[in-house]
Amino acid sequence: MTDGPNIAVLGAGVVGMTVAKLLQDENRKFNITIIADSFKENTTSAVAAGIFRPGTSFCGPTAEITKKWINNSWYYWQDILKSSEAPQAGLMSFSSYIFSKERYTVTRNHLIEDLVPIYRAVDKNELKICGEGWKYGSYFSTIKIGCERYLPWVERQFLDKGGKIITSTVESFTSLPEKYDLVFNCTGLGAKLLCNDHHLVPIRGQVIKVKAPWLKTAIYGDYDTYIIPGFDGIATLGGVRQYDSYNMKICKYDSAAILERCCEMLPALKKAEIVAHKVGLRPHRVPVRVEPETVNGVKVVHCYGHGGYGVTCAPGTAMDAVRMGLDLLKTNVKTKL
């Protein structure tokens, strides 16, 4: 069956699953095992609204690489979107407004303005869509990646093609269940605890999932206010961005603030049924870490620290990680003592 190298992918969020998929697409002979302690609905990835919209602060090692990651990610998602699998894979296209009462700059996004089909300033009438007082606004077309569908979709394909999955907490790099020729470190915030990476910081997020099947367009306002439509008529309302907070509990004050800000923009939401409250810790790192390293003779490629934009940018970073991994496999490594 498989006589290729043994490869472990640590992490089953959007980054790890996409790395595993690209590896398998690269060569069916690769013997790939995903090792993680949380899967599908229990990952940070599943909390995300999943809108393709990198924040302007999203950053790789150079501006050029950042642009390449975003571009490659966009076309990866477009390929799935244009296939008959799109709904099962959690892909849909939609448009978004972004409004501000205070700053013109928040309505601009140099990372996607030349990439998405439409990105334009709004006109006077559009400024009134969400009530009075809005001064600046943009309208853009983009896509949504629903990880509640994408993760199970990739997992099914991965298993069908002979991939293996192990549920386990990796305590340290040396405690992996077997010897692997190559290891991908896609542990998100887990990398902080696993490896003392002080550059990795949690940015806490909280969202409310509500039933709003009538909502077809995403809306952003000031102070992290967002309303994002999704599958099965479930919209995501947000949000907060709390630096260095590890609190995984739902905060009722955050919920109240989110609801108030969103309902102010779209009063119809007052009647929407609340389905769930969710908390996630964004794995923030500047820059996002995509690089090879040999640790005690084991070939490792790191791919973590995507912050608030990991769903958007997982594919582009995963492509680089996979290429680095294949290069690393070809090298001879002497064990360092």
Ligand SMILES: Cc1cc2nc3c(=O)[nH]c(=O)nc-3n(C[C@H](O)[C@H](O)[C@H](O)COP(=O)(O)OP(=O)(O)OC[C@H]3O[C@@H](n4cnc5c(N)ncnc54)[C@H](O)[C@@H]3O)c2cc1C
């Ligand atoms: C409220 C909120 C809204 C967001 N909205 C968006 C959005 O609209 N668009 C967007 O692009 N991004 C968004 N994000 C960001 C996005 O969720 C993250 O960037 C992304 O999920 C990171 O993916 P990941 O695969 O690196 O991490 P995770 O999804 O956290 O996956 C990490 C994996 O590693 C495993 N793991 C970690 N440590 C260990 C260990 N020691 N042993 C075994 N397994 C381990 C975990 O079990 C898990 O499987 C949002 C985040 C939040 C919190």
Ligand SMILES: *[C@@H]1O[C@H](CO)[C@@H](O)[C@H](O)[C@H]1NC(C)=O
């Ligand atoms: C595939 O990898 C697993 C885990 O390392 C190992 O147990 C198994 O023997 C490998 N299979 C082959 C055919 O090499």
Ligand SMILES: *[C@@H]1O[C@H](CO)[C@@H](O)[C@H](O)[C@H]1NC(C)=O
């Ligand atoms: C998610 O966590 C819950 C509670 O621990 C558990 O019952 C469920 O099986 C988990 N889901 C997956 C896909 O592992």
Ligand SMILES: *[C@@H]1O[C@H](CO)[C@@H](O)[C@H](O)[C@H]1NC(C)=O
């Ligand atoms: C963007 O990615 C596509 C598909 O991978 C590629 O054909 C194109 O050349 C890239 N464009 C830029 C500007 O990098």
Ligand SMILES: *[C@@H]1O[C@H](CO)[C@@H](O)[C@H](O)[C@H]1NC(C)=O
């Ligand atoms: C993951 O990355 C961290 C940060 O460099 C490193 O210390 C740790 O050893 C890596 N873990 C694994 C399992 O590769």
